[in-house]
Amino acid sequence: xxxxxxxxxxxxxxxxxxxxxxxxxxxxxxxxxxxxxxxxxxxxxxxxxxxxxxxxxxxxxxxxxxxxxxxxxxxxxxxxxxxxxxxxxxxxxxxxxxxxxxxxxxxxxxxxxxxxxxxx
Numbered sequence: 001x002x003x004x005x006x007x008x009x010x011x012x013x014x015x016x017x018x019x020x021x022x023x024x025x026x027x028x029x030x031x032x033x034x035x036x037x038x039x040x041x042x043x044x045x046x047x048x049x050x051x052x053x054x055x056x057x058x059x060x061x062x063x064x065x066x067x068x069x070x071x072x073x074x075x076x077x078x079x080x081x082x083x084x085x086x087x088x089x090x091x092x093x094x095x096x097x098x099x100x101x102x103x104x105x106x107x108x109x110x111x112x113x114x115x116x117x118x119x120x
Contacts (some may be wrong), residue, residue: 002026009114022095038091
């Protein structure tokens with residue numbers, strides 16, 4: 001059993017910043033992939049940023065230059081630093097991890113989501 005717990009969401013004014021965290025716990029052997037997704041009201045879930053085990057990162061065009069994804073392997077944690085926030089960034093943000101358990105087998109896990117609201 002693996003659990004992903006997210007934190008850091010909240011209400012912020014346009015132009016402000018937030019830092020999201022997502023920590024995994026349980027029977028974990030390795031984490032090969034971590035990513036952040038978001039879903040706004042009335043829209044489907046979309047990719048925000050990803051980071052692999054070697055630190056390679058990728059970003060959606062709409063967050064390049066504003067958001068930074070990072071990870072702490074010792075803490076099984078992924079972060080999303082969000083700067084210069086816009087009203088369009090308002091959404092529920094979800095973390096995703098690809099995890100190999102101690103008994104073997106790669107599985108996908110999702111966090112429960114954290115609300116980010118940007119006011120104008």
